[in-house]
Amino acid sequence: MKKMMKKALCLITGLALLTGMLTGCGSDKPTLKVYSWGEYIDTSLLRDFEKEYNCKVIYETFDSNESMYTKIQSGEAYDVLVPSDYMIERLIKEDGLQAIDWSLIPNADGLDEAVMGEEFDPDNTYSVPFFYGTVGILYDTTVVDEADLEDGWEILRNEKYAGDIYMYDSERDSFMIALKALGYSMNTTNKDEIDEAYQWLIEQRDTMNPVYAGDDVIDNMISGNKAMAVVYSGDAAYIMSENEDLEYYEPEEGTNIWQDAMVITSDCTEVELAHAYINFMLDAEHAYANTVAVGYTSPVVEARTKAAEEDFAGNSAYLPDVEGENDEVFRYQEQEIKEYFAELWTKVKAAN
Amino acid sequence: MKKKKIAPVIYIILCFIFLYLPIVVTMVYSFNSSKSLTKFESFSLRWYENLFSNGEIMNAVYVSVTIALLATAISTILGTITAIGLSKSRKVLKEVIINVNNIPIMNPDIVTAIGLMILFSSMKMEKGYLTMLLAHVAFCTPYVITSVYPKVRNLDPNLANAAMDLGATPFQALTKVILPMLKEGIFAGVLLAFTMSFDDFVISYFVTGNGVSNISIIVYNMTKRTNPTINALSTLVILVIVITLVVINVIPIMVRKKRERKAILIEKPQELKEE
Amino acid sequence: MKHFVKLIRPYMVWAVVMILVPLLLIVLYSVTTGGNDLINIQFTLENFKKMTEPIYVAVFVKSFQLGLLSVGICLFLGYILAYLITKFSERVQSLLVLLVTIPMWINTLLRTYAWICLLSDNGIINAILGLFGLEPVTMMYTDFAVVIGLVSDLLPFMVIPIHTSLCKIDHSLHEAAMDLGANRFQTFWRVTFKLSIPGVLNGIIMTFLLSISTFVIPKLLGGGQYMLIGNLIENQFISVGDWNFGSAISVILAFIILIAITSMKRIDKDEIEEE
Numbered sequence: 001m002k003k004m005m006k007k008a009l010c011l012i013t014g015l016a017l018l019t020g021m022l023t024g025c026g027s028d029k030p031t032l033k034v035y036s037w038g039e040y041i042d043t044s045l046l047r048d049f050e051k052e053y054n055c056k057v058i059y060e061t062f063d064s065n066e067s068m069y070t071k072i073q074s075g076e077a078y079d080v081l082v083p084s085d086y087m088i089e090r091l092i093k094e095d096g097l098q099a100i101d102w103s104l105i106p107n108a109d110g111l112d113e114a115v116m117g118e119e120f121d122p123d124n125t126y127s128v129p130f131f132y133g134t135v136g137i138l139y140d141t142t143v144v145d146e147a148d149l150e151d152g153w154e155i156l157r158n159e160k161y162a163g164d165i166y167m168y169d170s171e172r173d174s175f176m177i178a179l180k181a182l183g184y185s186m187n188t189t190n191k192d193e194i195d196e197a198y199q200w201l202i203e204q205r206d207t208m209n210p211v212y213a214g215d216d217v218i219d220n221m222i223s224g225n226k227a228m229a230v231v232y233s234g235d236a237a238y239i240m241s242e243n244e245d246l247e248y249y250e251p252e253e254g255t256n257i258w259q260d261a262m263v264i265t266s267d268c269t270e271v272e273l274a275h276a277y278i279n280f281m282l283d284a285e286h287a288y289a290n291t292v293a294v295g296y297t298s299p300v301v302e303a304r305t306k307a308a309e310e311d312f313a314g315n316s317a318y319l320p321d322v323e324g325e326n327d328e329v330f331r332y333q334e335q336e337i338k339e340y341f342a343e344l345w346t347k348v349k350a351a352n
Numbered sequence: 353m354k355k356k357k358i359a360p361v362i363y364i365i366l367c368f369i370f371l372y373l374p375i376v377v378t379m380v381y382s383f384n385s386s387k388s389l390t391k392f393e394s395f396s397l398r399w400y401e402n403l404f405s406n407g408e409i410m411n412a413v414y415v416s417v418t419i420a421l422l423a424t425a426i427s428t429i430l431g432t433i434t435a436i437g438l439s440k441s442r443k444v445l446k447e448v449i450i451n452v453n454n455i456p457i458m459n460p461d462i463v464t465a466i467g468l469m470i471l472f473s474s475m476k477m478e479k480g481y482l483t484m485l486l487a488h489v490a491f492c493t494p495y496v497i498t499s500v501y502p503k504v505r506n507l508d509p510n511l512a513n514a515a516m517d518l519g520a521t522p523f524q525a526l527t528k529v530i531l532p533m534l535k536e537g538i539f540a541g542v543l544l545a546f547t548m549s550f551d552d553f554v555i556s557y558f559v560t561g562n563g564v565s566n567i568s569i570i571v572y573n574m575t576k577r578t579n580p581t582i583n584a585l586s587t588l589v590i591l592v593i594v595i596t597l598v599v600i601n602v603i604p605i606m607v608r609k610k611r612e613r614k615a616i617l618i619e620k621p622q623e624l625k626e627e
Numbered sequence: 628m629k630h631f632v633k634l635i636r637p638y639m640v641w642a643v644v645m646i647l648v649p650l651l652l653i654v655l656y657s658v659t660t661g662g663n664d665l666i667n668i669q670f671t672l673e674n675f676k677k678m679t680e681p682i683y684v685a686v687f688v689k690s691f692q693l694g695l696l697s698v699g700i701c702l703f704l705g706y707i708l709a710y711l712i713t714k715f716s717e718r719v720q721s722l723l724v725l726l727v728t729i730p731m732w733i734n735t736l737l738r739t740y741a742w743i744c745l746l747s748d749n750g751i752i753n754a755i756l757g758l759f760g761l762e763p764v765t766m767m768y769t770d771f772a773v774v775i776g777l778v779s780d781l782l783p784f785m786v787i788p789i790h791t792s793l794c795k796i797d798h799s800l801h802e803a804a805m806d807l808g809a810n811r812f813q814t815f816w817r818v819t820f821k822l823s824i825p826g827v828l829n830g831i832i833m834t835f836l837l838s839i840s841t842f843v844i845p846k847l848l849g850g851g852q853y854m855l856i857g858n859l860i861e862n863q864f865i866s867v868g869d870w871n872f873g874s875a876i877s878v879i880l881a882f883i884i885l886i887a888i889t890s891m892k893r894i895d896k897d898e899i900e901e902e
Contacts (some may be wrong), residue, residue, distance in 0.1 A: 075473050441635060462877065463880060558864070597725065
């Protein structure tokens, strides 16, 4: 009987090993693991990069900074990440990143100085800008009365449009809207202010019955399914290029100026290749391909100018206003505040 | 009788429309030349071209298929030998194992998924193909055991003994006598395990990593934007499955017919009992 | 025959590692704080206490309501379908059963994705309504969409077990009941339905299990604000990163399911003993 068991075991381990060999372990090419936002790149560039540097790129995507962070916490190792501002600050504080060797990134000369040195990484020690933009309201000019826009973010609670809006399924951006509407800083740590914002969102749920959408908002707005949607400027630019009835609006109460940047993790073993990847993405031609493919604003001046003049001419969302005096950049949150927000956000979504 | 049958037939047709509507829609729009999922513009194969040139999707197909095949093979072997061993075990042990075996069947997928995810993380295993395969074997094996075990119980316990008395080694007794008699149960287990593995989303979603995704995960990530490439993929998957199922279901009927005919020729007509 | 007893040993090891340990880990996480670091854990019941907050209780209530509603609809539609199928000749029956099974083999996500195309504001159903000059109806992101998605996913799981148990009923019982003066309704209720209860219970358990833990269908068809237990758990693990609270919810869910299934099985047993 032992023989039988052994045979079975051999078979099982044999099969397991075989597949292990078939998938991945086989090649000795250097591998770069990149973790970035979904729909955030012209994927043909990855193949080009692989060819040029004779390597393999494993490209994975996430749909929120938080889910990216959780994945890393669960033991997953990546070489290059493309998180947003506050998450970069958090990773820096937790020693998750290694300093960029700028001498390996000659294409950095093409970057717009104006988007460098943001508060989350003042000297750009760790991060290289990839895309930037704002958050605003995308509205259907055939449905929304321009006069109502004067209410700023409060228009999202204008019962005229009840059942006709998409919020964005993101904790920090939703609270940003409520806090800005109430005239507070979106980086507040004052629990009374946060509670007030929570009430704002709960009341909005009750009266407006919004849909908390993810990327599905893109198709829905292209088809003109609802009157308004909270979107990132880059998505707005893409949607507006597909549907001419839409316009992008940034309330004066201020909004979130965000930046997604490429960073190298401290786990990264292919440091040189990681720098090469970053440099590759900053190449004016490649940056142009990316920005045209996804609609987000490139920090590479040459690519941005070309896209703004040719592909997104007259598209107000492609070059969003980042000079508003009430605008802010998201900052790192202490654990306690972060958990407080997370719990309230779960409650907002679960409320009925 | 004929008249009475109209209402039932309509009801059945309506039910099938309900079940097949999404499938038909998927297939039809996979041939649409435009991206729209509402207006059918003209016939085109562009989404199929897209599909085959999309390395990510093809890789997911490869992962889904190989994982399903391997998980089925492993869990069938593991499940069958366990079922055989189980029938000979002491009562207490038997009950304990059957109850433990029922846990993954009774537990909601998401709980199983999370348990395995925590397990792999705390063992510091790199998530990917291997973790996905292990997880699939973990939730497929119980189904194999539940479909094989009742057949083992119905076996005459003296059969194997008789074989061994006649000089067969235990291994021969197993492969020549017992296994052939369990064919039906094993076959049912194979089918069940394959479906479970091939269709799984939740468990794979939680235990995978390193860019390894199966069809379900790809679809989940792609549903956010309209992408008829998914429809093309679905259509192919549907075709393969329908063909396989038809073959699986038609062959036994043909075999049975042959036997029936033989039976008629050789003996007197015999009533065939259907399960 | 003792030779075969050893055959269960591999599975015993396997079951401990892949079934019991993950469950214990979930329980461990649910009664501790300290996140993913197993080194600095602290025992607490906070996670369970949090579950008693009205908002989370409401999530459970809503999940159960929706689950029961879907199971109810499946039972109603499925029983009639299964019953009508048994009225056909054997060959047609096996064809019809095959047709019911096929959708089960096709990826749930692919089918759900197709429902999005059908139900969205500018989707196919609204396009058809438009042809008749009717106003478009908002179906996506509503209870309706989620229930439709669930029912079409679960219906086969209800039809198959009911059909199996209906087939097992000896036809002479009907005749006997009729001969003894029962009318058609009485015959159906007292004989057919009663004897099909095991299948019905199996169907209910299967569909309930699947509907209560789903998170994909509500997420795709109901939107981000559609929070059921499955979504709550997924949310805690994937976006919030509070594995402890997520585990506590999983433990409660598993516990409720366990109670539900055990009581169902008891009904089943009582029925059989009554016979």
